[in-house]
Amino acid sequence: QLQLQESGPGLVKPSETLSLTCTVSGGFISSSSYYWGWIRQPPGKGLEWIGTVYYNGVTSYYSPSLKSRITVSVDTSKNQFSLKLSSVTAADTAVYYCARQVTTADAFDIWGQGTMVTVSS
Amino acid sequence: QSVLTQPPSVSGAPGQRVTISCTGSSSNIGAGYNVHWYQHLPGTAPKLLIYGNNNRPSGVPDRFSGSKSGTSAALAITGLQAEDEADYYCQSYGGSLSGYVFGPGTKVTVL
Numbered sequence: 001q002l003q004l005q006e007s008g009p010g011l012v013k014p015s016e017t018l019s020l021t022c023t024v025s026g027g028f029i030s031s032s033s034y035y036w037g038w039i040r041q042p043p044g045k046g047l048e049w050i051g052t053v054y055y056n057g058v059t060s061y062y063s064p065s066l067k068s069r070i071t072v073s074v075d076t077s078k079n080q081f082s083l084k085l086s087s088v089t090a091a092d093t094a095v096y097y098c099a100r101q102v103t104t105a106d107a108f109d110i111w112g113q114g115t116m117v118t119v120s121s
Numbered sequence: 122q123s124v125l126t127q128p129p130s131v132s133g134a135p136g137q138r139v140t141i142s143c144t145g146s147s148s149n150i151g152a153g154y155n156v157h158w159y160q161h162l163p164g165t166a167p168k169l170l171i172y173g174n175n176n177r178p179s180g181v182p183d184r185f186s187g188s189k190s191g192t193s194a195a196l197a198i199t200g201l202q203a204e205d206e207a208d209y210y211c212q213s214y215g216g217s218l219s220g221y222v223f224g225p226g227t228k229v230t231v232l
Binding site: 037039046047048049052061062063064097099102105106107108109110111112113114 | 123154155157159161165166167168169172173178210212214217218219220221222223224225226
């Protein structure tokens, strides 16, 4: 059964870059049937899509509101994909989820457990 | 502010039927893009309940059903159970200007 697990620092200083990795187990990231995405949930708020990438690393889609600060990349040799969010502020404090996205339906069908990232000095 | 609108909360007694609306516009739901629904319990991973407007993934009880009409969609829960108490989110696509969008979420309370 495919599983996703987020990893990365739980605390990031303002103006620095948030870096998270999602490790895929029980299946291969290099499947033509899926995209791989990042979604976040600030405390007390709803879900917000951040970005989505295809296994080739070339095809990617980013939230227009975050596009200037985001990089999502793929490492097929490690079966991982990653998120970098630059120039973070307190508004970027959230639980960050990685998820598998079905290419034909656009639904996020398998999610990681999420990791809390706090932006604070 | 989300481009999709959901009621903040709905409630019902065990065994009752509740519906959650998800209202969009001609830029997202009304443009023909799929609507998906997720169930989210605090501290856990969101779970896909309905995909492609009205399809249930394997393992999701048939008490959950989805529909779509025009610029809106709805999730219905029949035979409400205590375990259904959670937050529910709709999701669609808003084109290149918005990308993938989630509704603000609806908290379902079982009385």
